[in-house]
Amino acid sequence: MAIKLSELLKEDLRTQYAIRAKIETGLSVGAAGVGSTLADKPVVKDGRDRFIIPGSHLKGRLRHECEKLARALGKTVCESPRAELMCPQHNSRKDEERAIDIRKGIRADFPDEYGQIRDEVLKTAHLFCAVCRLFGNPEKQSVLLISDLVWEKAVPVETIRNRVAINRRRSTAEDKKLFFIETAPVGGELDFTGTLTVSRALTTEEKKMLVAAFAQIHALGGGKTGGAGWLRVICEGLI
Numbered sequence: 001m002a003i004k005l006s007e008l009l010k011e012d013l014r015t016q017y018a019i020r021a022k023i024e025t026g027l028s029v030g031a032a033g034v035g036s037t038l039a040d041k042p043v044v045k046d047g048r049d050r051f052i053i054p055g056s057h058l059k060g061r062l063r064h065e066c067e068k069l070a071r072a073l074g075k076t077v078c079e080s081p082r083a084e085l086m087c088p089q090h091n092s093r094k095d096e097e098r099a100i101d102i103r104k105g106i107r108a109d110f111p112d113e114y115g116q117i118r119d120e121v122l123k124t125a126h127l128f129c130a131v132c133r134l135f136g137n138p139e140k141q142s143v144l145l146i147s148d149l150v151w152e153k154a155v156p157v158e159t160i161r162n163r164v165a166i167n168r169r170r171s172t173a174e175d176k177k178l179f180f181i182e183t184a185p186v187g188g189e190l191d192f193t194g195t196l197t198v199s200r201a202l203t204t205e206e207k208k209m210l211v212a213a214f215a216q217i218h219a220l221g222g223g224k225t226g227g228a229g230w231l232r233v234i235c236e237g238l239i
């Protein structure tokens with residue numbers, strides 16, 4: 001997606017919020033199956049040899065949680081990640097009726113908080129759902145920028161060491177895929193910090209949705225098998 005120079009110059013309109021993620025390091029070695037250990041969690045190392053949670057990964061999860069929340073509240077959101085089903089297309093070429101339904105839903109949900117912009121947007125055919133308005137899509141630049149979350153503290157080598165993931169089929173080390181592995185009882189928390197940058201003022205409704213979505217993230221990556229509560233993410237100062 002092309003980045004316009006005018007967008008880069010709008011630095012003064014941007015607001016930054018601190019993001020803090022706490023990872024519980026589990027109870028003890030041998031507690032296999034408990035599911036609350038650090039082993040095999042997608043924390044990677046960046047070019048400066050720091051342990052990070054990639055911002056793109058966190059943003060993907062945040063979008064997913066926002067979609068779930070919006071749907072639970074009865075709002076109409078498009079069907080990411082397939083570009084042809086996302087705003088403003090809604091697969092209108094193949095299923096015009098469904099596309100009309102989605103546009104009707106988005107119009108009905110469009111918040112009053114947008115004031116004058118609301119009327120302008122509703123007049124155009126390019127309607128974007130509540131999630132695309134924040135996270136963007138192939139047609140629209142995202143309002144949100146999430147940095148990598150970094151664990152700045154020195155790695156306690158005696159308790160946690162890392163290993164390179166081995167691709168079993170190819171028997172080769174997978175590039176940059178590092179996983180923590182626990183080697184001793186720890187039971188503490190690791191603090192990762194980063195920033196959320198927003199490029200326009202958020203509505204109260206958007207702030208509430210983001211706060212709730214951050215609170216819903218308990219795991220990243222292979223989160224389906226991860227024990228609940230091993231990861232907590234908060235964004236400070238949003239509300």
Ligand SMILES: [Zn+2]
Nearest residue numbers: 078087129132
């Ligand atoms: Zn959308």
